[in-house]
Amino acid sequence: MANIVIDRIKKSFGAVDALKEVSLNIGDGEFVSLLGPSGCGKTTLLRIIAGLETSTSGDVRIGGKSVVGLPPKDRGLAMVFQNYAVFPHMTVFENVAFGLRMQKADAGRIKKQVEKAAALLHIEPYLDRYPNKLSGGQRQRVAVARALAVEPQVLLMDEPLSNLDALLRLEMRTELKSVLQASGTTTVYVTHDQTEAMGLSDRIAVMFNGRIEQAGPPVEIYSQPATRFVGGFMGNPPMNFIRLSVQNGAVALGSARHPVPQFGGTEIVLGLRGENVARTPLEEGLRLEVRVAEPMGSHLLLTGTVEGQPVRFILPASETVKSGELIGLKPDLDRLTWLSPETGEALSRPTA
Template identity: 65%
Template sequence: MATIGIDGIRKSFGAVQALQAVELLVRDGEFLALLGPSGCGKTTLLRIIAGLETQTAGRVRIGERDVTDLPPRRRGLAMVFQNYAVFPHLTVFENVAFGLRMGKAPKDRVQRQVERAAALLHIEPYLGRYPAQLSGGQRQRVAVARALAVEPEVLLMDEPLSNLDALLRLEMRAELKAVLAEAGTTTIYVTHDQTEAMGLADRIAVMQAGRIEQIGSPAEIYHRPGSRFVGAFVGSPPMNFLRLPVRNGAAALGDLSLPCPPGTAAEVLLGLRAEDLSPAPPGEGFAFTLRVAEPLGSHVLLTGSAANQPMRAVVPYEAEGVGEGFAPGRVLHLRPHPGRLNWMDAESGRALEASR
């Protein structure tokens, strides 16, 4: 296996800066997700690592080797794309064996590696079939098996599950996590789907406008976002942000006085996850005016406003003080979990360091 080092990678397309001095270190055997909206530069970065795109500046390292100027075939990596990219005229066995045969591997190694990869992906019964005889999920398993069969130092995956339906995507996500954990291959996974990134990755690098906004574990990214962008992009519903006045070192929210980090300006952004709010008696929380209630089985998603700003809250269906009275215009009282407050600069949107 190998580490991956990205040192000051820049990429320009004419006047457009697609990547701006990206620095990143992926650890040996780590599964790292590049997460961000369309156009943020995540696929461009992946293609530069693969050698399919040439950077404007910067270096790429795999293990101890500087691979910046090496062609893809000499970088010791494999790639799985969004489309299945399987050969329709070859059987599943020959598809999985393709990379090994191109590398002129001995027949016994080809047989051994194909069987091992097929067992990992549970496609042994289909080795004699052609891709047209497989479902979409089975074809994607073939593509992953082909990549793993060559035992690459690095596996690069570009939104490999996006063409599958929701139920199959859920199944494949669980399978993929188990397979890659067993294989121990250093993996970079590009996605715009936060659920995939949160469920699969050891760490997530959230990208925006050609830069990495934040790198951290899924829990860190979710509970302690480094900026308003990260908090709004990761999570469903997105994190709530309330712009609040600060007096004597505390932010005023209804009947609550919430201590702010030292040196906070006269106005601050308070970030709150919807599930970190709970019903409270009047006088012990802040007023929330309900606009829409969406029962979702075990809980209810409430959409409304607080401090004249939009807000969402998730509460248990039988929460005390809520009941089944979800008439629009109803005023509830909520209070935040004290350990889940995220303070951010009102101007830059960056997390205040003292709150992290």
């Protein structure tokens, strides 16, 4: 296996900068997701790592060796695509063996590696079948098995589960995590689905507008977003952002005042996850004007306004709240995020 160093990679298409000096270190055997909305540059970065796209400047090193200028076949990697890309005229065995045959592996190694990869992906019963006799989830398993059979240093995956229905995605996500933990392959995974990224990754690199906004473990990305974009992109519902007035270094959170980081402004933005509140008497907490109350089975989702600003909060399913009601909510003071209204960047926690 191998580590990957992405060093100040820039990619321009004419006057448009698709990537703006992106840097990221990926450890040996680590699973890192490139997460972000369409057009953020995540697939362009993956294609540069793969050698399918040429960077304008910067360096990519795999296992300590620069791969800039090397063709994809000489980079020691394999790719799994969104559309499976299995060969319909080949059996599952021949599909899984394809990369090994391109390497001119001997028959004994081909048989051993195909059987090993098939066992990992639980497709041993289908080795003699053709792809048209398989389900979508089974075809995707074949594509992953073909990539793993060549024992690549690096596995690159571009939205590999997006063509599957919801139940199959959940099943494949579980299988994929188990398989890649067993193989120890360094993996870079492109997705726009935060649930996939949270569930699969050792670390997530959240991308926006050609830059990495934040890179870190999933729980850290979720609970301590570095920017307003990260907080708003991660989570369902996304983080609430409430603009509050600062007086004497503190803001009013219901009947109490709470210290905020010193940054010199008269207003600050409070970032608050929907689940990090509890119901409290109206005079003691944030005043939520409930517009819609939606029982979701496991919880109650409330949509409304605080200080005239749109918010969504989650309460236990046992709570009774009606649309149009005015209720008090007490924030968990250990889980507040403070952001600059001007830059959208997170501020350090207050010392008091």
